[in-house]
Amino acid sequence: SSKVTQDPAVSVALGQTVRITCQGDSLRTYYASWYQQKPGQAPVLVIYGKNNRPSGIPDRFSGSNSGNTASLTITGTQAEDEADYYCNTRDSSGNHWEFGGGTKLTVL
């Protein structure tokens, strides 16, 4: 089981703001990267590091870190943002990487 934990499911009303979190001791030291995965598709990188967005990712996606928690925030959530979201970071040893268990985001 993951030592980096995520809430299994989160819901948000269309147009509202949602924060998806990732918790783990290693996040006190290391940043995370975040991936969006829609059904039947490969994951897509949406945020990495302190708050870096790859080209093509809308600026409604942002990242932050505090203590042992990394957060992905979607401001003005759109219907197309409904997906599974995974965080990834180094493990507590610093020698390997691990994914969180994923959060299923439902847009109401």
Add this chain to the structure above:
Amino acid sequence: EVQLVQSGAEVKKPGESLKISCKASGYIFTSNWIGWVRQTPGKGLEWVGIIYPADSDTRYSPSFQGQATISADKSTSTAYLQWSGLKASDTAMYYCARVGFLEWLLYLDYWGQGTLVTVSS
């Protein structure tokens, strides 16, 4: 345009061997690590390992050490994931992805489309 194109779906029997591929284009293959990630049906993402094609330096996730082998061919810009004795528990979708590094952070910026491996008697 960076692209990673993976080989097609496979159906194998337990104990059989298998090698799946990931062909890279649109960037210098030897400049970036390549990672492999497993996703079992209806489940989350798991690291298999990463390889640096320039010198074939390979790092495996502790869960996959000894279970599969990662390799790369610089001449064809292709990375591979292979098994010598498949088990039913290897049934999963396998993704390759290009690795980027930002200080201590690893991220996967381009992904292949995935290869579905089914192991069943």
